[in-house]
Amino acid sequence: MFEVRGFKDVEVGHTFSHSVTVTETHLVMAAGLFGDFHPLHTNEEYARKSRFGHRITHGPLNVGIMASVLGNYFAGAAGPYLEQTVRFKGPVSPGDTVTTTWKILEKIPKEKLDGGIISMEVHMRNQLDELILEGEGKIILYNDAQPR
Numbered sequence: 621m622f623e624v625r626g627f628k629d630v631e632v633g634h635t636f637s638h639s640v641t642v643t644e645t646h647l648v649m650a651a652g653l654f655g656d657f658h659p660l661h662t663n664e665e666y667a668r669k670s671r672f673g674h675r676i677t678h679g680p681l682n683v684g685i686m687a688s689v690l691g692n693y694f695a696g697a698a699g700p701y702l703e704q705t706v707r708f709k710g711p712v713s714p715g716d717t718v719t720t721t722w723k724i725l726e727k728i729p730k731e732k733l734d735g736g737i738i739s740m741e742v743h744m745r746n747q748l749d750e751l752i753l754e755g756e757g758k759i760i761l762y763n764d765a766q767p768r
Contacts, residue, residue, distance in 0.1 A: 626697040626763040627735035630724055637721040638689045642677055644714045650681040676711040682718070682753060686744055689720045690757070696765025702737065706755040710746070717747040722757075735762035 651657050656678055659666035667675040683706055691698055712718060726739040738761050744752040 625694050627761040628763045632724055632727060634724045635721055636693050637719055639717055639719040640685060641717045642712055642714055647677050647714050650678045654678055654680060672711050674713055676713055679708055682712050686720045686742055697762045699760030699762055702758040704757045706753050708753050709751045712752055718744050718752060720744045733760055
């Protein structure tokens with residue numbers, strides 16, 4: 621059983637993180653899912669000649685990894701994703717371990733939602749502590765995990 625973390629359970633300044641090692645499978649599945657077979661993602665010889673020196677993952681894959689932390693951390697209490705901005709700061713390659721850290725910046729109670737809106741900032745760093753992406757996001761967060 622998971623712990624439900626709802627709107628009433630979190631405070632401004634609260635942080636939470638999760639790490640994942642990005643694999644070759646992530647990259648291949650993303651290429652198929654997005655239909656993006658750019659050689660920077662799928663051709664090692666091509667990518668070796670690029671400024672990165674190797675293949676890199678798709679930006680939307682990194683955003684998906686980042687966003688998944690919210691759904692997993694808040695489990696059934698998470699409502700709709702309202703806003704997201706992302707600034708890409710560095711590449712991710714298969715084999716990198718990335719850590720996403722979210723921090724709650726503001727809570728806006730919404731009685732008719734039985735919870736409210738939380739505004740957050742996010743940072744993703746690799747295993748070398750290099751910043752990969754940063755941004756902001758807003759979600760509706762209910763007080764508990766009930767189907768809505």
